[in-house]
Amino acid sequence: MTNVKDVYPNFITLGEALDLSEEKVRELQLAHMNKFRTQMGLAAGLTFDIKRAEGCHIWDADGNKRLDFIGDVGVYLLGHNNPFIVNGVKRFLDTHPLSMDPMALKPVTAAFANNMAQITPELTRTMTNGGGGAEAVEAALKMCRIAAGRTKKGKTRVVSTLNAFHGKTLGAVNAGGKDTWRRWQAPMPGHTYVPYGDADALEAELSKGDVIMFIAEPIQGEGGVVVPPDDYFYKVRELCDKYGTYMVLDEVQAGSCRTGYIWAHKYYKDLVPDAFTFAKAISDGVLPVSGLQAKEELYMAAYGSEESAMMHTATYQDNNISACVALLSLQYMIENDVPAKVRAGSKVIFAGLNKIRDRFPDVLEEVRGRGYMIGLKFGADKDGVGYAPRVGTILAQKHLVHTMTSTNNDTILRVYPNVATTNEDFEWFLDALEQTLEEVTATTGIATTKAA
Ligand SMILES: Cc1ncc(COP(=O)(O)O)c(C=O)c1O
Structure with missing residues (x-):
């Protein structure tokens, strides 16, 4: 056997990788990975070596215990290193062969698909990927496009929300509603954007008769934790039926119990989309997994024939090990009544946050969201510089509390606790936020109401 160091003296083995100093990792990332992203994380105090993680806490290389109230943007809803999921995966690895054989029977994936259909009996078909949320969205876009091409001839457009x-x-x-992420790319035809929560604007587009699908998040996450009016998705359903458009909900961020419902659309009694996507919390961060759930009619319109069955395949599609993680998460969510726990914890944290908002109304303008998908809307100082990023940085650097601004709206600081969060953790967070806002108002001379 050849020693790898004889061929490449600087090759780093796994054993060595796990022992690299923080400084060395930084150096390697700056040299070989996305340099500016690493630099930005370092500057904000967000990039450090995570040595241990459990529940809603992480420990850095200096032994500091930190409060994780973002969970890698909504991934760790069931807690870091959830033993039920981690041990279940270990059991799978110890007892089953690893196979990505595209034509082999897939017992765990088949079981997961069965379980999904128990929860959403109107949507009976599952497709899973070994990848992230975007792959699930791609799968949904493609499924609807093929289905429309085969059954709704002449429809060509996708409508989504700003x-x-x-x-x-x-x-x-x-499909995303922010030009920023399409910069430098030639525009792709066939995409139209309407304001989120505005059913009239949607009807104006759908009534043109050429729209394949409408895709929207049940609550916009990166857009700034935007909760639409309560009747919006019922109207969307009606309009999609009226104009023969598929209704797809992107539950990558809001789904998997994040909002206090196993799927975010379950908040709406009897609302059934034609398909929805899932990722993030269904994996609890153990292994990448994402997928979609679709109505029989839609799925079959796309893939329900020998000639179309192979139109969307991928090496890792429907693989057992990703499905194993998703199945375990689903079981944990149901057996531990995670939706009810999220709803109960949510009341506690919203009460504390609303008190803080009342004390600092000029800085913290609004507390919004549902369940453990919480957005804090911050104002801006007299120079127009928003408070949200500054508050996030102080929380991380001084109070070891991790939150994150929304990608498409940096006036919003996202607070995503997880089901392992205790009242003590809420107190840690609320005290830290209050002290941070005291600091921010003291340095900017902003008036606050009297101390609560
Ligand atoms: C609603 C929604 N859809 C899709 C994605 C993309 O997921 P990923 O980053 O895993 O590709 C995200 C990511 O934040 C999301 O919030």
Whole structure:
């Protein structure tokens, strides 16, 4: 056997990689990965070596315990290193062969698909990927386009919402409602954007008769935790039925119990989309997994024949190990009544946040969201510089509390606790936020109401 160091003296083995100093990792990332992204993270105090993670806490290389109230943008809803999921995956690895054989039977994926259909009996078909949310969105776009091409001839457009975020692969980024992420790319025809929450604007587009699908998030995440009016999605359903357009909900961020409902659209009694996507929290960050759930009619319109069955395949599609993670997450969510826990915890944190908002109304303008998908809307100082990024940085650097601004709206600081969060953690967070706002108002001379 050849020693790898004899061939490439600077090759780093896994054992060595796990022991690299923080400084060395930084150096390697700056030299070989996305340099500016690493620099930005370092400057904000967000890039450090995570040595241990459990529940809603992470520990850095200096042994500092940190409060993770963003969970890698909504991934860790069931808690870091959730033992039920991690041990289940270990059991799978110890007892089953790893196979990506595209034609082999896939017992765990088949079981996961069965389980999904129990939860949403009106949507009976599942497709999973070994990838991220954008891949699920691509799969949804493609499924609807093929289905429309085969059954709704003449429809050519996709309508989505302004400020939406659906990922950064080509189809997903064009469905996204922010030009910024399409910079330097030639415009892709066939995409139209309407204001989120505005059913009249949607009807104006759908009534033209050429719209294949409408895709929207149940609550916009990257757009700034925007909750639409309560009747919006019922109207969307009606309009999509009226004009023969598929209704797709992108549940990558809001789904998997994040909002206190197993799927975010379950907040709306009897609302059934034609398909929805999932990713992030369904994996609890153990292994990448994403996918979509579709109505029989839509799925079959796309892939329901020998000639079309192979139109969307991928090496890791429907693989057992990703499905194993998703199945375990789903089981954990149901057996531990995660939706109810999220709804209960949400009341506690919203109450604390509303008190803080009342004390600092000129800085913290609004507390919004649903469940553990919370957005804090901050104002800007007299020079027009928004408070949200500054508050996020102080929280991370001084109070070791991690939150994140929304990608498409940096006036919003996102606060995404997880189901392992205790009242003590809420107190840590609320005290830290209050002290941060005291600091911000003291340095900017902003008036606050009297101390609560
Ligand atoms: C609603 C939504 N869809 C899709 C995506 C893309 O997911 P990923 O980054 O895993 O590709 C995201 C990511 O934040 C998202 O919030």
